Amino acid sequence: MSTAPKSETKAVTMVEDIRQGLWEEMTADESVFVIGEDVGTYGGAFKLTEGFIDQFGVERMIDTPISEAAIVGAACGAALMGMRPVAEFQFFDFVSCGFDMLTNYAAKSRYRGCGGIPAVFRGPCGGGVRGGPFHSLNAEAFFLNTAGLKMVEPSTAYDAKGLIKAAIRDPDPVLFFEHKKLYRLPRLREELPEEDYIVEIGKARTAREGKDLSIITFGAMVLNALDAAEELEKSDGLSVEVIDLRSLAPLDKEAILETVKKTNRVMILHEASLTGGIGGELSAIIAEEAFEWLDAPVIRVASINTPVPFAPQMEDYYQPSLGEIIEAGRKLAAY
Amino acid sequence: MITNTTARPAPKKPLSCINETSLTKEQQRELYRYLKMTRMFDEKTVMLKRQAKLTGGVFTSLGQEATAVGTAYALEPRDFIAPLIRDIGACFVKGIEPRTIFLQYLGKGSAPSRATDVQFHFADLENGFVGPISHLGDMIPVMTGVLLASRMKKENRVAVAYIGEGASSTGAFHEGVNFAAVQKLPLITVIENNGYAYSTPTRNQAACSNFVEKAVGYGIKGLTADGNDVIHCYEVMKEAVAHARGGNGAVLLEVHTYRRKGHAEHDNQAYVPDGEIAWWAEHNDPMTRYEKYLIENKVMSQAEMDETVKDLKTFLDAEADWAESQPDPTPESAAYEVFDNSIVPPAFKKEVLS
């Protein structure tokens, strides 16, 4: 597709929705521009910005050398000057090459009185696509301990569009994680409203109502959680609530505590490795603020503490499997 | 320099290779075998990919095989290389067997990376091969460390870091080359200028017209070779190696070549001007040029080359078949070797509430 994503409603995939959101923001606000490797002429490694260069020109679709530090740094500088850059990492794994700029420059600028950085740093993340240790990263835990960076990760087409728009309009730096497994997943096709909307950063979503136990998760794991919930309902008659965090920083504490108080049993599910993952932070919040509401220990289901292995058999072992989530749900309910 | 003109004239007479060489005829025949093997290996992996036998991405070096093969051929066994995606030819020259790389591609349990990583992301330190990671530029600083160790141990090794012209824009490239320069380390950084980094043409990568110009800024020796002339690559690299081994410090060697295939299999190269790929295929193919040279100089006859191709086909098919027949990794093998497991146990899955 080489022309504009149209605002006519039809069921499209997540990649198409992010594209539309970005397109609409670029149309509405001339200060929005895109910077990254192969984003212009080529339209991005995942073709998310295909056709943008014809509409917005080379000045607003900047193809860079292979220089992530320059991409992040330039986005910061332009943001200081009132622009709204959307910087792309070809794969989120390469954020490491821009780590210093992000954690030291972008994250601390407002705090130091040097000006807010309204920039978005986006790109494909996540595993399950046999990408091996350098094309499968879930990076949120690296940045969770850096005050000053917001982080979002959508799991539906609606949220993807609403969140990219909110991220672009946000006055602070936002890391926007796009799980590459979801980009073109037919299951996520949905018709979106015609009118302009955003999804507020910092707000979770109840992906499925339930009363016996809660699974708190985000990203591609939301689908596994929903499948597990379905199965647990069918086979065990359990009513499972699924909370899709959407925002990883700031976290929606209210929604987290509310589901704990409702079901009293909590599983935290994420795709990054277990140790030092966001699950630790979530369980600490729950332990500190809703201890008396718990009928069972908070459990974490996550990938094992290794890099992401390449071979399918090994990556399937690395990640939490559907069976594992179901089994954990059973144990949690029976505790 | 690659010029993006579509109406580029054909060379006055068909290109061959330079005529002055110190290589024996025997060596020139061996070089032919490596060059051909590289191309045929790529063809084989593309076929395996099309048959859905490979899970990961397939990157080929079609049209630029001579850069890796010619330069690596100037090294000694004790020397080290860190190749990139287009340098499988250099691995072969360093003694890596095709079967090993097939095992890697196929994600087999007995692959040197134990199927934890892709393609030639593995190491064979005995053969002087330091395996790369995806993050471009990172191997240059690593190679400076290989050379610091060699200097402390008085081993007089030379190391080669291969890098695309695109990756020369990374911070790691700059830090590594500069450090090697300051330390006068025998590091040869081979910049393979093949016209494109993914879709990005060379002119958007650097404002200097030749990457070798960067050598001046680092205060190191800069050399250039015709990357599609395997003999020229060899001879210039020989000079670079002599310089580095002689204690004169680092070298930046720019080889001019052309990437005829897309970045990976999925890339349709719509960004390439019409006719450009065809021009290179027709007028400046390293294989054709070397074959012409071999015949003109009576090193090999067409019949001998055909024979080599036949042998290679049988050999590569057997290597791939053997690799395919090897067992897949067990799922649990994912848990091993994050640390030395005699000290820290494997990272097995943990059962909740057990």
Ligand SMILES: Cc1ncc(C[n+]2csc(CCOP(=O)(O)OP(=O)(O)O)c2C)c(N)n1
């Ligand atoms: C630090 C980093 N950023 C981005 C990438 C994604 N990437 C992989 S290969 C490539 C292009 C490489 O171009 P070049 O260095 O010229 O090598 P060539 O593919 O032409 O041989 C890019 C951008 C990467 N691997 N590492």
